[in-house]
Amino acid sequence: MNKFLQAVSGTSRPVVIFGASVIGKIVLDSLEILNIKPAAFCDNDARKQNEPFHGYPVISFERLRADYPAALVIVAAGRYFNEISRQLAAAGFNDVFSDSDVIGCIDFRRTPRASLEKIMWHLAKIGQLAEMMEFPAGDLHVPRLNVVITTRCTLKCRHCSSLMPHYRKPADSDTSEVIAALDGILSGVDLIYHVELLGGEPFLHKDFAPIARHLLDSGKVLHLDVVTNGTVVPAERELESLKHDKVSVVIDDYGELSGKLAPLTEALRRHGIDFRVNRHWAWADLGGFEPRRRTEAQLKELFAKCNFNSCAELLDGVLYHCPRSSHGTKTGLIPDYPADALRISALGPDRAAAQERLRAFFLETAFLRACDHCDGNTSDSLKLAPAGQNMRGVSK
Ligand SMILES: C[S@@+](CC[C@H](N)C(=O)[O-])C[C@H]1O[C@@H](n2cnc3c(N)ncnc32)[C@H](O)[C@@H]1O
Ligand code: SF4
Ligand code: SF4
Numbered sequence: 001m002n003k004f005l006q007a008v009s010g011t012s013r014p015v016v017i018f019g020a021s022v023i024g025k026i027v028l029d030s031l032e033i034l035n036i037k038p039a040a041f042c043d044n045d046a047r048k049q050n051e052p053f054h055g056y057p058v059i060s061f062e063r064l065r066a067d068y069p070a071a072l073v074i075v076a077a078g079r080y081f082n083e084i085s086r087q088l089a090a091a092g093f094n095d096v097f098s099d100s101d102v103i104g105c106i107d108f109r110r111t112p113r114a115s116l117e118k119i120m121w122h123l124a125k126i127g128q129l130a131e132m133m134e135f136p137a138g139d140l141h142v143p144r145l146n147v148v149i150t151t152r153c154t155l156k157c158r159h160c161s162s163l164m165p166h167y168r169k170p171a172d173s174d175t176s177e178v179i180a181a182l183d184g185i186l187s188g189v190d191l192i193y194h195v196e197l198l199g200g201e202p203f204l205h206k207d208f209a210p211i212a213r214h215l216l217d218s219g220k221v222l223h224l225d226v227v228t229n230g231t232v233v234p235a236e237r238e239l240e241s242l243k244h245d246k247v248s249v250v251i252d253d254y255g256e257l258s259g260k261l262a263p264l265t266e267a268l269r270r271h272g273i274d275f276r277v278n279r280h281w282a283w284a285d286l287g288g289f290e291p292r293r294r295t296e297a298q299l300k301e302l303f304a305k306c307n308f309n310s311c312a313e314l315l316d317g318v319l320y321h322c323p324r325s326s327h328g329t330k331t332g333l334i335p336d337y338p339a340d341a342l343r344i345s346a347l348g349p350d351r352a353a354a355q356e357r358l359r360a361f362f363l364e365t366a367f368l369r370a371c372d373h374c375d376g377n378t379s380d381s382l383k384l385a386p387a388g389q390n391m392r393g394v395s396k
Contacts, residue, residue, distance in 0.1 A: 004101040007072055013095075014039035014068050018084055019076035020053040022276055023099050026122040027076040028054055030102045033115050039068060044084075065091055074102055100126070108132045118245070121223035124193035139190040140355050142362050146196045146313040147182070148326065149173050149211060153200040154231040155257055157387045159283055161308070161377065163327040164200050173316060175207040179214050181317045184344035186218045188354040195224045196250075203232040209241040216244055225250045229387075230258030230277075239271045249275040254387035280386035286324055287375035289333045299367035306376040312362060318343050319361060325370035337369035 001009075008015065015031070017024050020041040031038055040057045042064045043049065049058045064071065072095045075084045081098060088096050103119065116133070123129040124143065135141070148162075152170040164170070186192075195215055202208050208226065215221050223246050230251045234242075242249075249268055253261060261277070268275045284307070294302070303309050308322040319342040320326035328334030329341065342361045347354040375381055 002101065002105045004072075004074075004097045005105045007095050007097070008036060011072075014071045015074065016040050016042050016059075016064060016068055016071040017056075017074050017076050018042045018064075018088070019078075019080075020045075020048045020058045021076065021078075023076040023078055023122070025054060025274075026119050027074050027099050027102050028056075029118040030099070030106060033106055033111055033119070034102070038074075039071070040064075042073070044087075061087065061091075071095075072097065074099065103128075117222065121193055124222065129193070135190075140188065140359050140362070142189050142192045142312070142358075144194045144196070144310050144312060145185070145192050146198055146311055146323070147178070147211070147215070148198060148200070148313060148315045149178060149202055149208060150199040150205045151327075151330075152204045153229070154204070155201075155229055155254070155387065156389055159285065159384050159388065161284065161286060162198075162200070162323040163331055163333065166327070166331045166333060170200065172205045175211060177317060178211055178314075181314055181344045182211075182215060182218075184347055184354075185314070185319070185358065186215075186220055187351060188347065188358045189220060191220055191222065193222045195221050196227050197224065198227040201229055201232060202226055203228050203234050208234070209238050212242060212244070212247060216246055221246065223248070227252065228264070229254060230261040230264055233260050233264045233267055236267075236271075239267055239273065243271050243273050245274075247273065249273055251275060251277045252387075253277050253279050257387055257389070282382040283384040283386045284377035284381040285375065285384050286377060286381065289328065289373045291372050294372050296367065299369075299371045302371050302374075302376045302378075303365075303367040305378050306371070308377045314344075317345060321365060321368055322370075324374050325368050328370055328373065334370050334373045340368045340370050 015036060015038045017027050017038050020043040024041055028038065038056060040059050041053045042059050042061060044061060049060055052058065073088055073093050074097045075081050076099045077084050085096055103123065108116065120129055123132055150172040151164060151167045152172060153164045156165040158165065197208060197212055212224055212226065215224055225248050227250045230253060251261060251264060252258065265275060308324065311322045313320045313323055313326045315326040315330060320329065320340060325340050329336050342357065347357060
């Protein structure tokens with residue numbers, strides 16, 4: 001029997017989730033499938049302790065020790081797992097588990113797909129989805145798709161990886177063209193694990209909610225994040241139509257630049273829309289646009305280690321592999337390399353042929369010509385202060 005199931009069976013000991021984060025939410029959803037109700041979340045970040053997380057109190061480590069000394073603790077903290085496990089062991093907590101221990105208890109064959117949908121995205125991210133669910137062998141699954149709906153932004157971040165300050169005429173994408181391109185992709189793809197709707201600032205586009213809806217109504221998207229910089233609060237009606245159990249709003253907290261953070265979180269809470277606030281410690285310096293004259297082997301090496309290598313991006317009807325490639329090409333800062341991109345209108349009506357081209361694009365690309373004009377987003381390049389400004393952009 002799975003060690004978490006063994007520990008939790010027939011005991012009245014409280015269960016505490018360590019990590020009020022996106023992984024903590026997935027653990028919460030997994031516990032719900034297992035019919036287990038946790039007592040609380042615990043988090044070392046004092047800012048998270050001020051308010052409930054999905055209806056549960058978020059307690060400090062000191063309170064965990066004082067109030068729940070016999071707790072079974074699930075560490076839902078990604079790369080901080082080892083550090084937190086050591087913290088717990090030093091305080092005498094012997095029954096410590098991971099998110100995978102909990103997910104491993106779920107009987108995937110007997111649980112209805114509707115209950116599993118919330119955690120499928122996470123399973124996909126940790127590479128276990130295909131192992132746990134039975135999908136037809138020929139299906140095309142896409143791990144991630146960014147959908148750019150506008151190049152307008154309220155900020156002008158000097159080192160924006162999407163190069164927004166370089167656009168001379170920033171504009172919203174035409175809604176019917178975005179939808180036509182999405183339909184072209186969706187007709188050849190069986191499942192997209194994670195879509196990000198972004199810009200620029202996506203809340204500046206009047207149709208961000210209908211575009212999100214269109215994606216969700218396809219039934220082929222496991223999770224959709226709308227990524228905003230916390231400067232715009234959409235109208236009540238727009239927010240209401242964004243409400244969906246597969247939608248989260250990701251608010252990048254750029255400190256005082258994200259001036260609408262408080263009213264935005266308040267509005268999202270009021271509408272029952274899931275959200276998370278991202279604090280950035282460092283941004284990547286991708287360097288200038290001049291060619292580095294790398295060999296193919298060097299391009300492959302850089303692409304393999306770049307954190308943006310799986311950020312396929314749809315921009316004005318064309319698929320690219322990363323924001324540098326899409327916006328670099330669009331602004332003319334990087335030469336237009338046809339091999340780096342896929343024009344959706346060129347896919348043609350034959351579904352099988354379109355699927356093969358999409359499969360090659362999404363799953364078989366080893367490097368980009370654009371990588372020769374870039375230093376990549378790697379652990380070595382995370383050195384810039386996030387969201388440093390040149391000057392102010394437009395306001396709503
Ligand atoms: C281009 S922004 C678009 C959405 C929105 N305007 C925002 O800033 O949240 C998408 C994401 O890219 C991140 N980003 C921008 N420039 C970056 C850089 N140089 N290195 C790492 N991440 C970057 C932002 O923090 C944000 O999470
Ligand atoms: S807020 Fe900054 S990072 Fe986001 S799109 Fe605008 S300029 Fe780029
Ligand atoms: S190294 Fe390549 S994949 Fe990475 S950001 Fe640069 S162009 Fe994109």
